[in-house]
Amino acid sequence: MATPRSADPWLLRLGAGLARGVIDLLLPPRCLACENPVERQGLLCAECFPRHRFITAPMCARCGLPFAHPGEAGREGLCESCLIHPPVFGRARAVWRYDAASRDILLPLKHADRTELAPALARLMAAAGRELLAGADLLVPVPLHYRRLVARRYNQAALLARGIGRIARVPVVPDLLRRVRATPSLGELGAAERAAVLAGTIAVAPRHRARLAGRRVVLIDDVLTSGATANECARVLLGGGAAAVDVLAAARVPLSRPDAGLTRTRSTPM
Numbered sequence: 190m191a192t193p194r195s196a197d198p199w200l201l202r203l204g205a206g207l208a209r210g211v212i213d214l215l216l217p218p219r220c221l222a223c224e225n226p227v228e229r230q231g232l233l234c235a236e237c238f239p240r241h242r243f244i245t246a247p248m249c250a251r252c253g254l255p256f257a258h259p260g261e262a263g264r265e266g267l268c269e270s271c272l273i274h275p276p277v278f279g280r281a282r283a284v285w286r287y288d289a290a291s292r293d294i295l296l297p298l299k300h301a302d303r304t305e306l307a308p309a310l311a312r313l314m315a316a317a318g319r320e321l322l323a324g325a326d327l328l329v330p331v332p333l334h335y336r337r338l339v340a341r342r343y344n345q346a347a348l349l350a351r352g353i354g355r356i357a358r359v360p361v362v363p364d365l366l367r368r369v370r371a372t373p374s375l376g377e378l379g380a381a382e383r384a385a386v387l388a389g390t391i392a393v394a395p396r397h398r399a400r401l402a403g404r405r406v407v408l409i410d411d412v413l414t415s416g417a418t419a420n421e422c423a424r425v426l427l428g429g430g431a432a433a434v435d436v437l438a439a440a441r442v443p444l445s446r447p448d449a450g451l452t453r454t455r456s457t458p459m
């Protein structure tokens with residue numbers, strides 16, 4: 190006799206996800222950030238919209254740092270940080286500045302199982318990264334260490350990558366990169382220390398190595414903070430044969446100091 194599988198958390202989760210999907214279809218669409226009704230799924234309401242600081246031109250041509258005015262751009266439209274310490278990756282773009290407003294959307298996606306936010310975020314990211322995606326061969330999410338993946342059950346960057354891949358019609362390889370070692374929080378570390386701590390923590394999965402040769406990769410993450418993780422991923426991808434690596438994030442910390450972190454890690458192939 191078959192035993193009921195009501196205790197299987199994965200099935201319960203799947204059931205809850207499906208139920209939420211059905212409810213979403215039946216209920217009027219809600220704002221991405223609050224409970225206010227909106228015209229279409231995935232929009233911000235009139236109250237929330239002004240709180241969200243979208244990144245638009247002018248911005249650094251390389252790392253996407255928003256400028257207050259066009260005069261802030263240095264040589265070739267670059268920010269001071271990119272002129273002094275060019276990042277390992279080619280270009281980076283993001284939808285929003287990372288602040289209280291974008292955190293209110295991104296933290297629930299990361300920690301509270303609000304995976305239904307991913308398709309709407311993917312739409313916004315596909316728009317912000319249009320230039321990058323136009324030339325892309327592959328989308329690769331920033332990997333989570335498997336222990337974190339087990340605890341959280343999903344990688345938010347992989348969810349976003351899948352959504353963007355569908356919209357931009359670019360293949361996604363969710364497990365192309367692997368965290369081979371867990372890393373401590375990088376919060377308090379300087380740029381050089383971050384790079385040192387991250388060196389050797391990320392690797393190309395051997396079975397995907399052949400897919401990488403000569404490909405233009407767009408690395409997908411939820412938040413671009415210091416750029417150290419994106420740099421380490423880019424270093425590994427370029428070392429693995431990728432022709433170019435750009436970065437697309439939902440939000441980025443608007444760094445203003447050149448020593449704040451978007452610096453080149455050691456032995457870069459640039």
Ligand SMILES: [Zn+2]
Nearest residue numbers: 220223234237
């Ligand atoms: Zn709202």
Ligand SMILES: [Zn+2]
Nearest residue numbers: 249252268271
């Ligand atoms: Zn820059």
